[in-house]
Amino acid sequence: MGTIWQPDQIDGPGPKYKAVVTMIRNGISNGALSAGEKLPPVRELAWKLGVTPGTVARAYTMLTESGTLQAEVGRGTFVALPPTTPDRNSPIEMDVIAHHVHQGTKNYPADTYAVNMFSPHLPSAGQATLIRNLMAEVAQDPASGVMHYPSRTGARPAREAVVKWLAGTPLGSFTEADVILSHGGQNGLSLVFQSILQGRRPAIAIEELSYPGFRRAGELLRADVIPVAMDKDGVIPEALDEVARSHDLQIFCTSPEVHNPTAGFTPVARREALVKVARKHDFQIVEDDCYRMRVERAPAYRMLAPERGWYVSSLAKTLTPALRIGFAIGPRQRTPDLRRVAEYNCFGLATPLIDLCAKLLVHPDIDTIAEGTRQGFNAYVQSAVNILGGYDVAWRTNVPFLWLSLPVGWRAGAFCQAAEGQGVQIRSAEEFVCRDARAPHAVRLAINAGVALHSFEDAIMRLRHLLDSPPEQLSV
The missing domain is CATH 1.10.10.10 (Winged helix-like DNA-binding domain superfamily/Winged helix DNA-binding domain)
Structure with missing residues (x-):
């Protein structure tokens, strides 16, 4: 009406x-x-x-x-x-009915002035209704029971569901026995790091602009975290070679398919060059693929270097971050190490969560929901790009964030502070570099599809007004 x-x-x-x-x-x-x-x-x-x-x-x-x-x-x-x-016998309905509210969190976009762009907020494509229905089914008849510790056998249906979910992903050969379930992607990274690192002063190489979780997971394990110079195609092989010659480098951690925060992509030729460096110095390659929205452009490192490629991903950017379901897959010969680390850490995921995962990832509507999430994100990305116009914005379809290089007159910290004053929360480039590194004058804008499109556009417009009017003086 x-x-x-x-x-x-x-x-x-x-x-x-x-x-x-x-x-x-x-x-x-x-x-x-x-x-x-x-x-x-x-x-x-x-x-x-x-x-x-x-x-x-x-x-x-x-x-x-x-x-x-x-x-x-x-x-x-x-x-x-x-x-x-x-x-329950009908197709999954879209979550636009207002009575679907739980714990104060809306499952549909709403009008708002303040817009949080720290992390992506997924659009509603029917996943909340599906998850609620499946949780009710699990509660009525939990396959794993509710009085037992998690077990490798009991988690097999969930691992098989992950294999189906990853169908088409260029990972090389793997089976459900190679899949290790984790409490989200960050936990998956920690498990992989613990499976690899050894010695007194191990080192982890990361992109000079990279996901902060790499650095935090490495520091928790008392590893030296070394930033490596990069260009538009990712880490520069010669720079990685130099780091490997001067440190006890055991891991190179990277996001080649969707680089966070720049939205970049590492082409196959560059990946192959980096694999040569890894084989020369005998270190492992850990790939974080959490931002890929089921659309692949190049083979994963696990396929390019099956003897040293590790893969970590989750459901956080495609279905929901609330469940904290992630998974890690290592080289075939290292699967026992990864499984042992996971079991020693927490015995496994909670059995109701395992049962939910087993149902969710094989549900007949799940591919349609994932596609709806991807298209929803893309609509917001396109609007943001249209509004920001001629400014230096790096973006791609199927990537739920943008990388904005600031014009002369703005520094990242000052721009973030000004944006927060306008009700928009964004991340400064400083959050994506090591503590003693210099950060570019840039910010990351994560797509918040949890608010109405016009509210999101209004927030981007407020950022545009700030870009159009930089401060007259910069403090030295």
Whole structure:
């Protein structure tokens, strides 16, 4: 339905956003607003009522969280439809019904002024409904029981489900016996590092701009973490060779398919050159593939160098980060080492989580949901790129973040602070370099598809205004 309801003013004591909330609830109760009716856009209603857009956005958010309203990507905010009971025999419904709220977290995009772009927030493509339904099934009949320790045999269906999920990924030969389940990708990295590192002063090489989790996992194991120079294709082989000659290098950790934070890609020729360096100095290659959204462009290091290639990924960027389901696959001859480390660390994933994983990754709707997530991210990426226009932005389809090189007049720290003042939280380049390294004047913008598209676009527009108006002076 179109927008029919057009109020002119609000009355009553107290904060204005509460008055807007009361006005909308009264409109619903007296029939002026009917179920499914579209409300005016935030800015339009704010102008009519003589209040700020933030006031209306806050009221919309409160009503959305309570289930009174619902928001849909690219369409707007609507009066919520009556709750319905999902039919488990029907196709997975899209999560746009406002009563699907749990623990204060919305499973659908909503109007908001403040937008967090620290980490990607997945769009709703039906995964929340599916997970809830499968959790109910597991609760009714848990295959692994609820009174036993996790076991290798009991986790086999989940490992087999991971194999199906990874079908088509160019990893080389592997079976369910090679899959080690982990509590998310970061835990998978830690397990791999513990399986490899030895000696008094082991070293880990990372890209000079890289995911901070590499550095943190290495430091926890008291390893020296060495940044390696890179260009647009990734780490420079000669630079990696130099590091290997001057340190007890045991691991090269990299994200070749989707480089975090620059959105770069390492072509096959460069990967092969880096493998030659690894074989020359006999160190392992650990590939973090958590950001690849099931669209591959080149073989993984485990395929290129099966004797030293390790692979880590998770469901966090394709389905949900909430479950903390990850997996690691090492060289075939090192699988016992990796399995032993995982079992000694925590005995395995909780049995209900194992049972859920086994059902989730083989469900007939899972590929459609993953594709919906990918397309949802791409819609937000395209909008951001269109708004940022001629600025130096590195981006790719199927990658849920952008890398913005700042224009003259802006430094990363100052820009992040100014952006936060405008209600937008982003990450500075300083977070992706080692502590004593120099960072470029750049920021990473993670896609937040947990808010309505127009709210996200409004946040990007505020960043654009900051880019257009750099401070006149920079402190020295």
